[in-house]
Structure formats: C-alpha cells, structure tokens
Amino acid sequence: MxxxxxxxxxxxxxxxxxxxSDDTVAKILAIVYVYGGSMEFIYNDKLMTDIVYAxxxxxxxxxxxxNASIVNEVKRYIKDIEDFLKNAKSVKSDSPFAVEHPQWVKDFMEERYNIKKMWI
Known part of the structure; x- marks a missing residue:
C-alpha cells in the first residue's frame, strides 16, 4: 500500500x-515546521511521501x-500554531513535551495520517 x-x-x-491541494500542502509544511522533530513523522510513510511532494x-x-501563495499560507498556519502553543496548557502525561495542540492540527493529523498524539 x-x-x-x-x-x-x-x-x-x-x-x-x-x-x-495547495491548502493541504501549506498545512503539511506548517505542521512539519513546528513539530518537525516528532518521531511520529519519521515512521509514517504517507506523511513522508506528502512532505516530499509538498x-x-x-x-x-x-x-x-x-511559490508565493503557498508560502504565505504556510506562514499563516505557522503563526496560528505558534500563537496557540504560547498559551497551551500541559496535558496529563509522563512526557514534558505533551501539550495541547490546535484542534485543526489534531483533526488533520488523525484523519490524514492516523497520528493521534504529537509531541513538540
């Protein structure tokens, strides 16, 4: 598969x-920019394929x-994520990197890549 x-x-x-779509490409690039060190990304073949395409x-x-229009959308999504994370509360977890994420990021990653938890 x-x-x-x-x-x-x-x-x-x-x-x-x-x-x-260009909007999905912008979301992928913004999420990778902010959460790029996550182990969940490396082992998800579909996400890795999408990153290369994006x-x-x-x-x-x-x-x-x-591509200026895509880059501008990426910047907008990055700002949205970073603004949310500035005020994010910690989630009950053993990891110090467990924080709340924007709902659109959680929905996007779960629906598209079956990633249910992300760490910063």
Missing amino acids: KRIYKSWVESLSQAGIHPI QKRARLNGTEVP
Missing part, C-alpha cells in the same frame, strides 16, 4: 495534476523561486 500511494502521488504530479509543490528545493 505504501508504494502504491507514493507511485500515485508521483504519477499525478508528473502528469501535471495536483494530488494534494516541498516540490511549494518549490522549496534547490534554487527555485518558492
């Missing part, structure tokens, strides 16, 4: 079809000029 999804994303993008779609590889 992992290879099928990756092949599907690559095939569509090579054909000039966007398998992931980087290409936003033109964040090499010397390309970044």
Whole structure:
C-alpha cells in the first residue's frame, strides 16, 4: 500500500495534476515546521511521501523561486500554531513535551495520517 500511494502521488504530479491541494500542502509544511522533530513523522510513510511532494509543490528545493501563495499560507498556519502553543496548557502525561495542540492540527493529523498524539 505504501508504494502504491507514493507511485500515485508521483504519477499525478508528473502528469501535471495536483494530488494534494495547495491548502493541504501549506498545512503539511506548517505542521512539519513546528513539530518537525516528532518521531511520529519519521515512521509514517504517507506523511513522508506528502512532505516530499509538498516541498516540490511549494518549490522549496534547490534554487527555485518558492511559490508565493503557498508560502504565505504556510506562514499563516505557522503563526496560528505558534500563537496557540504560547498559551497551551500541559496535558496529563509522563512526557514534558505533551501539550495541547490546535484542534485543526489534531483533526488533520488523525484523519490524514492516523497520528493521534504529537509531541513538540
């Protein structure tokens, strides 16, 4: 299944079809920017495939000029997450990194990648 999804994303993008919307690309990049060190990301093949696609779609590889509209959306989502985290309360857990996250982030990660807990 992992290879099928990756092949599907690559095939569509090579054909000039966007398998992931620009808004979803912006959300992925913002979440990776803020929560990038999470172990949950490294072992989630679908998320890793989407990250690679999102980087290409936003033109964040090499010397390309970044896609301004996507980058502006990424900045907006990053600000939203960071503003929320400034006032976030700790969640009952053994980990000192367990904090409350914006609802849209929790919903997005659970629905799209089946990630139910995230650590900073």
